[in-house]
Amino acid sequence: MAQRGLAAYFEQYVSNYSTFLNKKALQTNFVPDQIVHRDDQIEQLGKILAPTLKKEKPSNVLLYGKTGTGKTVTIKHVTNQLLSVAEKSKAPLKVLYLNCKLKKIADTEYRLIAQLARDLNKAVPATGLPTDEVYKIFHSVIDEREQIILLILDEIDHLIKRAEDEILYNLTRINEELKQAQVAIIGISNDAKFLDNLDPRVRSSLSEEGIVFPPYNALQIKDILAYRAGMAFRENSLEAGVIEKCAAYAARDHGDARRAIELLRVAAEIAERNGTTAVSLEHIDEAEEKIERDYIIEIVATQPKQYQCITYAIIKLLHATKEPVLTGEVYDIYRQLCNRVGLRPLTQRRISDILAELDMLGIIQGRVVSKGRHGRTREISLATQQEVTNKIKQMLEEELDLT
DNA sequence: GTCAATTCACATGAAAGAGACCACGGTCTAGTG
DNA sequence: CTAGACCGTGGTCTCTTTCATGTGAATTGACGA
Structure with missing residues (x-):
């Protein structure tokens, strides 16, 4: 594109009919108001976590399920609801969410604890302190007042792979040393077998309750996509069969709803860039290739x-x-x-x-x-x-x- | 032809080192009143 | 007297190296038919 043409392109871009109504609804970190096909899990979680509103410590929970089965979205949804009620009734509840897979943030014992302390507004240096010092800081911050803390550890299996399970052991025992506050751990794992190679003491205390997230089937993915698409797109901007095709692609590899949504988003972006007003089946094929390609090239480049x-x-x-x-x-x-x-x-x-x-x-x-x-x-x-x-x-x- | 022993070219494990990054406390230095 | 600069010590963390051990089938060579 010649530089002179750029402004014209931008102008056209702005005035262009946009396929998207609300792009956010298709982004990976979006938490919808309704979670389709997860009623059972939401109910179970709700029952387990409800005691927090009465200042009682709930059981530790472990959520299992493959990627894209809605674990993260579900827990976020439930805790959001919980928090809004807690705010009204002035229940002292705090939710800390941490993804253990994120490199440089939470993939070692020190960093995990330090990040938690930071989430509680306590500055902790990135390195330099002995680990038990950080533990002390964390303890003191938590124990400042009477409160319940829900600690959500996403992709908890990554912690085991990297370091020994000392982190989890320490975390499960943390309540014994707290006087005022109480901590409940909600673990999220992709790998159902990860409990097996865990210290038995940690295992039992970590998985007081377990909730399984089975993979979605093609029909369920279709419903999810339809729901999200309803929020994201204008009417008639999807050609017939688009949602079905996305769902079929995703169901093919173990019912990953996240991929299905991403596929739809990328397809729509391609359609938008091409200047068409509707997403067609070809766009989906193109999107699938693009996702694959970008992913690999990005990895190699970094x-x-x-x-x-x-x-x-x-x-x-x-x-x-x-x-x-x-x-x-x-x-x-x-x-x-x-x-x-x-x-x-x-x-x-x-x-x-x-x-x-x-x-x-x-x-x-x-x-x-x-x-x-x-x-x-x-x-x-x-x-x-x-x-x-x-x-x-x-x-x-x-x-x-x-x- | 059969069978056990041998052998190769790495895989896989464990432990320890190097070097980057950082906090903290002590010491030194220059500026200020 | 004090703020800031400048060490040295001690800590974490990642990437590597070193040393050791494991592995599984093609090959070999002794053996018997």
Whole structure:
């Protein structure tokens, strides 16, 4: 777009008929007034949490369910209602929500506690203090007055994976040391099995109550989409079958409502950008590709240099050989690449771990195979489409300054 | 041909080091009245 | 006298390295038919 045309484009953009009425309704952090197909869970949660309004500590709860089954939305909905009643009746209730997956915020013991203290308006340095010092600060802040604190730990399984379960142990015992306040923990987990490798004491106290969120089926996703679309779009801005198609896509991989909503949002954005007034079925196909593509490219782009170097080595090697490549081969190419780029090469041990990480991220596909006399190794191939691979390659060449 | 032993090329684990970041307390320094 | 600059110490946290151990089937070579 030539610069002169930009203003004209903006003007046209503003005057353009917009498909969206309320874009927020399709964003991932939106909490709707009504939660479709989760009546049972809401009722259960409500019953469990109601005692907070009478200054009684409720049971600790654990919510299970795959991604996109409405766990987070449901708990937020329930706590919002709870808070509004508490405000009216002057019940001393505080809700702290924390997503344990967020890097640099809540993925270690220290950070978690520090973040909680910060949420209670107590400044805590990002690092430098002994961990038990932070615990003391946290205790004193909570115990300032008589109150009930609902501590919502989203993606709680990430805490276990990273550190030992000491954090959870300390948290479950926290009430014993408090005089005035009381803390109830609401854990949210994607992984139903995560309780198994937990200290038995923590397990029992953490899961006094459990609520299961089963995956949505295609029909339910359709209802959810229809509800959200009703809020987000003008009438007649969706062609027939659009919602059904989105629902079908999402139901295909384990009923993830979040993906379905995102798909619809991206499709609508594409439609809007193209200047059409309605979202069509083709837009959905396009949106699905775009989501996939953006996701991978974004991940690769934000990786550290070493990771990018390894990714590039794999792409290069696969271009040359076509076969799945092996760890040792990748390592050789990687070392050469490091020389060219001016990076200090890491040991093979580390590369092995990094390859496993790239596999987890879905950038590559690795399979550990034993080749008999020729040892055990990882067979690596790319997980992306040719077109995406080329884009990644191009991006990495710029990023790593390879000409 | 059969079978157990061997062997390869890494995978996977555990522990410890390096270096960045930060708070805190003590000491020094320069500016102020 | 005091505010601010400047150490040194001690803490967390991530990324790496080092050292050790594990692994599973192709290969080998002895053995018997």
